[in-house]
Amino acid sequence: MVVYRHSVIFNAPIKFVYDWWTDYREDDPQLYGASYRRIILEKSKKRAIYASNKKGSDGNEKLAVRIVTLSPSTFSWHLDNVAEEDLEKGEYRLKKLGKDRTKLEMVFRNTWKSGPSPSKEEYEAETKATWDAFAPALERDYSMKV
Secondary structure, eight states: EEEEEEEEEEEEEEHHHHHTSSSTTTTTTGGTTOOOOOEEEEEEEEEEEEEEEETTTTSSSSEEEEEEEEGGGGGGEEEEEEESEEEEEEEEEEEEEEETOOOOEEEEEEESSSSSOOOOOHHHHHHHHHHHHHHHHHHHHHHHHE
């Protein structure tokens, strides 16, 4: 198992950040330049379930289903990712840093099913690139709202 962490700060209030992150849309992957498609299977105030196909380590498409349990009262959510190559759990917690600043802290636990797992450094680099790419989109949406 590999445990890795990441955090990012957004220039937007905590409620806006929570609502933005947990609206789960099919086009979310395109916000950070991904080409795969997300299929929403269920979406409610308590849970989101979605599936996607992404290239695996062998270059072939691999199915992943993600179950997200939402906790709006604590501005947090939990991810269970069940994929062909790996299993992953993620904890997401928002912290208010001021009126219009919010920090998202994430901890992931990934278990690779077969073959060599990517290193902690590889996971962290991919996570940083993905999540940091979301920041401009979130802040742009917030600035359009105020």
